[in-house]
Amino acid sequence: MSNELLDLSPVMPVVVLDQVADAVPVARALLAGGIRVIELTLRTPVALAAIERVAAEVPEIVVGAGTVTTPEQAKQAADAGAKFLVTPGCTDSVLEAVVGTGLPFLPGAGTVSEAMRLAEQGLTALKFFPAEPSGGVPFLKAIAGPLPGLRFCPTGGITPETAPAYLALPSVGCVGGSWLTPKDALAAKDFERVTALAREAAALR
Numbered sequence: 001m002s003n004e005l006l007d008l009s010p011v012m013p014v015v016v017l018d019q020v021a022d023a024v025p026v027a028r029a030l031l032a033g034g035i036r037v038i039e040l041t042l043r044t045p046v047a048l049a050a051i052e053r054v055a056a057e058v059p060e061i062v063v064g065a066g067t068v069t070t071p072e073q074a075k076q077a078a079d080a081g082a083k084f085l086v087t088p089g090c091t092d093s094v095l096e097a098v099v100g101t102g103l104p105f106l107p108g109a110g111t112v113s114e115a116m117r118l119a120e121q122g123l124t125a126l127k128f129f130p131a132e133p134s135g136g137v138p139f140l141k142a143i144a145g146p147l148p149g150l151r152f153c154p155t156g157g158i159t160p161e162t163a164p165a166y167l168a169l170p171s172v173g174c175v176g177g178s179w180l181t182p183k184d185a186l187a188a189k190d191f192e193r194v195t196a197l198a199r200e201a202a203a204l205r
């Protein structure tokens with residue numbers, strides 16, 4: 001089930017919202033551009049309310065919670081209506097709480113040992129974070145031999161220019177990125193720009 005998260009769109013939009021009122025327009029703008037998934041990060045106070053609104057008002061998009069770093073957040077996100085969870089890294093307690101929600105999820109790994117630990121537990125769909133600082137495309141190419149069963153959503157420092165090289169790798173299902181929802185576009189309520197960026201991203205693969 002978690003593996004299917006990697007196949008929803010070539011790009012998983014990582015969205016940081018400061019205003020809950022932007023949640024529904026952003027979700028609709030992404031959908032209009034052909035992106036069927038949205039990861040709302042739990043980095044701002046409005047994030048849980050934003051997830052709730054998108055889940056209730058834009059059921060066509062698959063809404064998930066990103067930046068899940070505590071067991072409490074996993075539960076809160078599930079209660080808010082998140083359909084999946086994403087963690088930047090993994091601790092035993094976060095993993096236990098995330099599994100406890102019953103939701104599909106992408107646990108974060110940034111090293112070979114972290115990826116191996118998750119694989120040992122049967123988790124084969126991972127977020128590779130932070131992708132660029134951790135070695136990017138060459139890292140993923142290098143580990144595909146020893147760890148052939150893993151698939152990734154690399155995230156962190158990826159741009160529309162660098163995304164295609166990631167998406168060309170068989171081990172990459174999609175890439176994560178914040179570039180579809182630039183801060184200045186959200187501040188200006190320029191949702192058409194979000195749609196235009198989403199359209200370009202949806203065409204990447």
Ligand SMILES: O=C(O)C(=O)C[C@H](O)[C@H](O)COP(=O)(O)O
Binds near residue numbers: 179
């Ligand atoms: O908060 C998290 O859990 C994250 O996933 C951090 C994200 O990877 C970055 O927000 C991606 O942002 P960019 O590097 O700007 O595309």
